Amino acid sequence: GENVEQHPSTLSVQEGDSAVIKCTYSDSASNYFPWYKQELGKRPQLIIDIRSNVGEKKDQRIAVTLNKTAKHFSLHITETQPEDSAVYFCAASPANQAGTALIFGKGTTLSVSS
Amino acid sequence: DTGVSQDPRHKITKRGQNVTFRCDPISEHNRLYWYRQTLGQGPEFLTYFQNEAQLEKSRLLSDRFSAERPKGSFSTLEIQRTEQGDSAMYLCASSRTWEAFFGQGTRLTVV
Numbered sequence: 001g002e003n004v005e006q007h008p009s010t011l012s013v014q015e016g017d018s019a020v021i022k023c024t025y026s027d028s029a030s031n032y033f034p035w036y037k038q039e040l041g042k043r044p045q046l047i048i049d050i051r052s053n054v055g056e057k058k059d060q061r062i063a064v065t066l067n068k069t070a071k072h073f074s075l076h077i078t079e080t081q082p083e084d085s086a087v088y089f090c091a092a093s094p095a096n097q098a099g100t101a102l103i104f105g106k107g108t109t110l111s112v113s114s
Numbered sequence: 115d116t117g118v119s120q121d122p123r124h125k126i127t128k129r130g131q132n133v134t135f136r137c138d139p140i141s142e143h144n145r146l147y148w149y150r151q152t153l154g155q156g157p158e159f160l161t162y163f164q165n166e167a168q169l170e171k172s173r174l175l176s177d178r179f180s181a182e183r184p185k186g187s188f189s190t191l192e193i194q195r196t197e198q199g200d201s202a203m204y205l206c207a208s209s210r211t212w213e214a215f216f217g218q219g220t221r222l223t224v225v
Contacts (some may be wrong), residue, residue: 051212
């Protein structure tokens, strides 16, 4: 089955710096890759996603890139702010239709210091 | 609040007892998912419903776990004969297409 690896497990940056989190997946049939942000004690919240027919997607300070050949995708956060501090999870959907299971990475704890 | 709602938020139970959790998805979302999350880990998929049909179950879902979505709206997850290893956050999510939205979760502690 699908396996998602996420790196690094922790990331500390200064406010205003960029942060990059990388994930690899094993199932070449996976074609949907969301990223979730989870603050302490709160629900995971979808922040950006990408489908396999797109190589890059951007939403303000957040961008995601996908390399299907290498089976990896990355989250880029620019101009980080203290409120970006949270655990970030990548995920992959190992099916070619909406609505099936998401397989999550183990998460990256991002700390942004001011 | 029109988001995914879960009840209860916290549950403490003694080992061997049965527990049941409820999830109310976002209205008009025909897809509903259950995940389990332990400390320091990402959510692990348990099961998936499309309308009232349970279409997918993880190997993680032992025979002590059962889930239902009888009318294609709310769902229940029951754990029978709870064990200490069942202690976790149980998350429900719903979707209409690709984007899945999570509830606040039910934190289960088995003592």
